Amino acid sequence: MSASAKPSVNSTSSTPFSNIDPTGFVKLGAQLPMLADILAQATTALALSLDNSQQRTLLLYLDKLLLWNKAYNLTAITDPVEALTKHIIDCLAIIAHLPPGTLLDIGTGAGLPAVIIAICQPERQCTALDSNQKKIRFIKQISSELGLTNVQPIAARIEAHDAQYDVVTSRAFASLIDFVAAANPRLANNGRLCAMKGKAPTTEELNMLDKEWQINTIKLDVPRLHDSRHLIELSLKNV
Structure with a gap:
């Protein structure tokens, strides 16, 4: 990956966040200082240069995710840590590997990873696409509350969406083959598909894709997460 692909992640942050301003937090409560320190340590481990405001915004997003979870059916995980x-830090692990440019997140759900990327890279325009209108309403609400002007939430199926993007991500597709088939029409010239996966692609999947696609499998080291994580980056060979 070229240096230009990660303009905002070239240095580390080691600022302690134990005394973070609790204004606006509802669900995190007494756990806020601990969560802030965990997040600060994770951003340092991932070599992400996020300022105090960005880290606070990530925690506010987490607070609102848990606050509105029952109303919008956002996640099965209710424990803040x-x-x-599994949501915030997991998404942060891909930031340094993303190519630059406009981004579409297919099946974004509660905005993962679209909202996380938008917070970390305010210069990037992020489209959060999901067919679930309740979850898109949640993203619209929290984008407004958090002041995220670079997020465009859209309630639609991918087949009904016709714009093109430099980067297309997804965390939701069980099948890499299905993701490539759905995302390819939305890919701009010289664009990249970036699929968040647990396990690396199987030999069968690679064999089905490698005639048309250049495939780069990146093993991710997600702080505090012991499960396997990979980012699969795909680009068309003949463009």
Whole structure:
């Protein structure tokens, strides 16, 4: 990946966040200082240069995710530490590997990873696409509350969406083959598909894709998460 692909992640942050301003937090309560320190340690481990405001916004997003979870059916995870690790930090692990440009997140759900990317990279325009209108309403609400002007939430199926993007991500597709088939029409010239996966692609999947696609499998080291994580980056060979 070229240096230009990660303009905002070239240095580390080691600022302690134990005394973070609790204004606006509802669900995190007494756990806020601990969660803030866990997040600060994770951003340092991932070499992400996020300022105090960005880290606070990530925690506010987590707070609102848990606050509105029942109303919008956003996540099965209700423990704040687990949600921070498996949702926020998990998404942070891909930031340094993303190519630059406009981004579409297919099946974004509660905005994962679209909202996380938008917070970390305010210069990037992020479209959060999901057919579930309740979840898109949640993203619209929290984008407004968090002041995220670079997020465009859209309630639609991918087949009904016709714009093109430099980067297309997804965390939701069980099948890499299905993701490539759905995302390819939305890919701009010289664009990249970036699929968040647990396990690396199987030999069968690679064999089905490697005639048309250049495939780069990146093993991710997600702080505090012991499960396997990979980012699969695909680009068309003949463009």
